[in-house]
Amino acid sequence: MTSFVPLLAAVVPALPLAGMVLALLVRTQRQSDALAVVTAFVTAVAGLVLAGIALARGGEPALRGQWYLIDGASGVLLAVIVVVGLCSALLSPTYLRTSGRSWTTAARSRSLYYAALFMFWGALLAVPIAGNLAAVWLIVEATTAASALLVAFSGRRDALEAGWKYLLLTTLGLSVAFLGIIVLAIGQANAGHHNVQALDWYALQATAHSMPAQPTLIAFVLLLAGLATKIGWAPVHNWLPDAHSEAPAPISALLSAALLPSVLLIAWRVKEILQPSVGAGTTRAVFIAFGLTSMIVAIPFLWRSLPFKRLLAYSSLEHMGIIALGIGFGTPLAIAGVVLHVAGHALAKALGFYATLPLLRIQPNAATHAPVAVLNDSPATATAMGVSLIALSGLPPSPLFLSELLILLGGLAAGDLLISAIAVVAMALGFLGLLHALMEGVIGDEARRRRRRRSREEQPIIALTAILGTGMLACGVVGVLLLPGSDFVATLARGVL
Amino acid sequence: MSSALATVMLGLAFGVIAVRRRTVAIGVLAAQSLALGILAVDLANARSGYVVAAVLLGKAVALPMLLYVLIRRTPEARPVTAPAGPMMRLAAAGTVALCAVVLTPPLGLGAPHTEHAAVALVLVGIAIVIARRPILFQLLGLVVAENGLSLLAVSAPGGLSYVIEFGALFDLALIVTVAAAFAQRIHSDLGTGDTELLRGLRD
Numbered sequence A: 001m002t003s004f005v006p007l008l009a010a011v012v013p014a015l016p017l018a019g020m021v022l023a024l025l026v027r028t029q030r031q032s033d034a035l036a037v038v039t040a041f042v043t044a045v046a047g048l049v050l051a052g053i054a055l056a057r058g059g060e061p062a063l064r065g066q067w068y069l070i071d072g073a074s075g076v077l078l079a080v081i082v083v084v085g086l087c088s089a090l091l092s093p094t095y096l097r098t099s100g101r102s103w104t105t106a107a108r109s110r111s112l113y114y115a116a117l118f119m120f121w122g123a124l125l126a127v128p129i130a131g132n133l134a135a136v137w138l139i140v141e142a143t144t145a146a147s148a149l150l151v152a153f154s155g156r157r158d159a160l161e162a163g164w165k166y167l168l169l170t171t172l173g174l175s176v177a178f179l180g181i182i183v184l185a186i187g188q189a190n191a192g193h194h195n196v197q198a199l200d201w202y203a204l205q206a207t208a209h210s211m212p213a214q215p216t217l218i219a220f221v222l223l224l225a226g227l228a229t230k231i232g233w234a235p236v237h238n239w240l241p242d243a244h245s246e247a248p249a250p251i252s253a254l255l256s257a258a259l260l261p262s263v264l265l266i267a268w269r270v271k272e273i274l275q276p277s278v279g280a281g282t283t284r285a286v287f288i289a290f291g292l293t294s295m296i297v298a299i300p301f302l303w304r305s306l307p308f309k310r311l312l313a314y315s316s317l318e319h320m321g322i323i324a325l326g327i328g329f330g331t332p333l334a335i336a337g338v339v340l341h342v343a344g345h346a347l348a349k350a351l352g353f354y355a356t357l358p359l360l361r362i363q364p365n366a367a368t369h370a371p372v373a374v375l376n377d378s379p380a381t382a383t384a385m386g387v388s389l390i391a392l393s394g395l396p397p398s399p400l401f402l403s404e405l406l407i408l409l410g411g412l413a414a415g416d417l418l419i420s421a422i423a424v425v426a427m428a429l430g431f432l433g434l435l436h437a438l439m440e441g442v443i444g445d446e447a448r449r450r451r452r453r454r455s456r457e458e459q460p461i462i463a464l465t466a467i468l469g470t471g472m473l474a475c476g477v478v479g480v481l482l483l484p485g486s487d488f489v490a491t492l493a494r495g496v497l
Numbered sequence B: 001m002s003s004a005l006a007t008v009m010l011g012l013a014f015g016v017i018a019v020r021r022r023t024v025a026i027g028v029l030a031a032q033s034l035a036l037g038i039l040a041v042d043l044a045n046a047r048s049g050y051v052v053a054a055v056l057l058g059k060a061v062a063l064p065m066l067l068y069v070l071i072r073r074t075p076e077a078r079p080v081t082a083p084a085g086p087m088m089r090l091a092a093a094g095t096v097a098l099c100a101v102v103l104t105p106p107l108g109l110g111a112p113h114t115e116h117a118a119v120a121l122v123l124v125g126i127a128i129v130i131a132r133r134p135i136l137f138q139l140l141g142l143v144v145a146e147n148g149l150s151l152l153a154v155s156a157p158g159g160l161s162y163v164i165e166f167g168a169l170f171d172l173a174l175i176v177t178v179a180a181a182f183a184q185r186i187h188s189d190l191g192t193g194d195t196e197l198l199r200g201l202r203d
Helices: A002-025 A029-056 A072-099 A106-129 A133-151 A157-190 A201-210 A213-231 A239-246 A249-278 A280-302 A308-329 A332-362 A379-393 A399-413 A417-443 A456-482 A487-494 B002-018 B022-043 B047-073 B086-103 B112-131 B135-155 B162-190
Strands: none
Touching: A002 A029, A002 A106, A029 A072, A029 A106, A072 A106, A072 A249, A072 A332, A072 A456, A072 A487, A106 A133, A106 A249, A133 A157, A133 A239, A133 A249, A133 B162, A157 A201, A157 A213, A157 A239, A157 B112, A157 B135, A157 B162, A201 A249, A213 A249, A213 A280, A239 A249, A239 A308, A249 A280, A249 A308, A249 A332, A280 A308, A280 A417, A308 A332, A308 A379, A308 A399, A308 A417, A332 A379, A332 A399, A332 A456, A332 A487, A379 A399, A379 A417, A379 A456, A399 A417, A399 A456, B002 B022, B002 B086, B002 B112, B002 B135, B022 B047, B022 B135, B047 B135, B047 B162, B086 B112, B112 B135, B135 B162
């Protein structure tokens, strides 16, 4: 099967890009929707085959070519991006039916929406398999252009503000990261490596030992500070709650569940390649600092009565912090937790954002206010929101309960007792905030509940709750039974290359 | 010559943060991009280096033209009032540039003046985004920062790979196009490009 990998590595990101071109050519809304479904399924099949090959290799060395690198982490991220992208593409017609016209006519809006969605999805699929630091930076910059248009798709003033803020802040952040890449390239050029291959992950890893310490440390700090803006780590997370809350629900799901962890994988790879020169203590400290800061900054917002999408956005801040913490600990237990957390968070968060589609129909003011007792109006929507909130809060049997436990145990194994203790308190406070949202926003007052017939419009969210809920349970079982002590995790703990 | 051009580029960045009129700011940016292109020609020592220089010179012409079309499509009755006067903005930009000169450690280029100028340009670009309210000036801040990055890239020994240079320019073109679409949409919605009016999202 590995002989197909070079072809698949090129085809997987190319399929959505072909869908993007076709989306601009089709004329009717019906053709647009049909094209989206076909492109989504074809991409998903190819993407899952590639992810399956990467995951099936277990602890074997990564597959690499001139422009690609496929290891276990690539496999996990590819699977996540494929699943969330597929669900988002299939749910988009439901969103577009109610969104009306945005920047232009309704038919043209639909074409532009799908073109931007497929460009965003294609770029996202390329991020975990790109084998070169400069190339992956270019791809991440491309995700910004496509997703900024999608964030502002509704054309409302708040959406324009969110999209503009997202475009501006993440572009500036990525400029800082690019400064770090140029500093690395200068170091490579001084060592006689001039071509673009000098910035391949493996080339950088091979020469990291001989890089001068000070410029490499500067490059590391610039890269991490720049990427942190795109990951949404505190304190450079200002765009995140606005963009996630104003974007169409299928796009919010992709932003939170796929984009943030994909960019986090780049930060993880940067840590691995520069660690020999910068020092393990420094790289660990930077990740742990970003992790704890993000978790702590998120708490007051998780306790407030916020619109549901905004609450989910602050939850993303918390969970990206937890993943950073796990990578910072770096022990096999913590890395097992990180892998499980990326997958579990993606499914739970995507379901939460998808649930806002029916939520905004039954409680239109939920766009600007916290939802109130959704169970009274729509049990199906309440179930989806409840499953998402229970999973995100880390309540058993959520896979996030297990992943957080593994990360904390990994922290203890690394000897970071104080940091683990602070993390436990932060997780507990975050848990209480989401539990409050569950009780007030979703369950509400039983005495005021009324019987109502199930609407046909609820069918998509019922199906998604069943599929993604089952996926979360499966993640938990697989995570506990297979991950700790596996060759797969041991290889990742040695380095994501 | 390259040191002098780097200084000229930094001086022109101060111009972008100080001037009021959008057309003048675009002219200043065009001059800065032109200085970058000339510097790239001066430093080019291989065919790929000349290709990169040619593309940078092309950018110095094409980007200001695109921005000029944008301001023709988004007319402002009068320039947006700035919260701080030009002298205050210049003082802030000067402080930022001074910090870059004092605090930037050696980046491995072996040319401290160019290193300081490049980092100062990135920081002044960020300062322009923060200090200027009109959407076009915020976009110009992004391009100034990008010019700082290009200055460092073309000054690298042997130049940065042209694949990376072209990729970065393509991304810049993509971002500027999307930003221009935003600028037009925001202008048609608010009747002005003043981003101060876009402050509805708060927690």
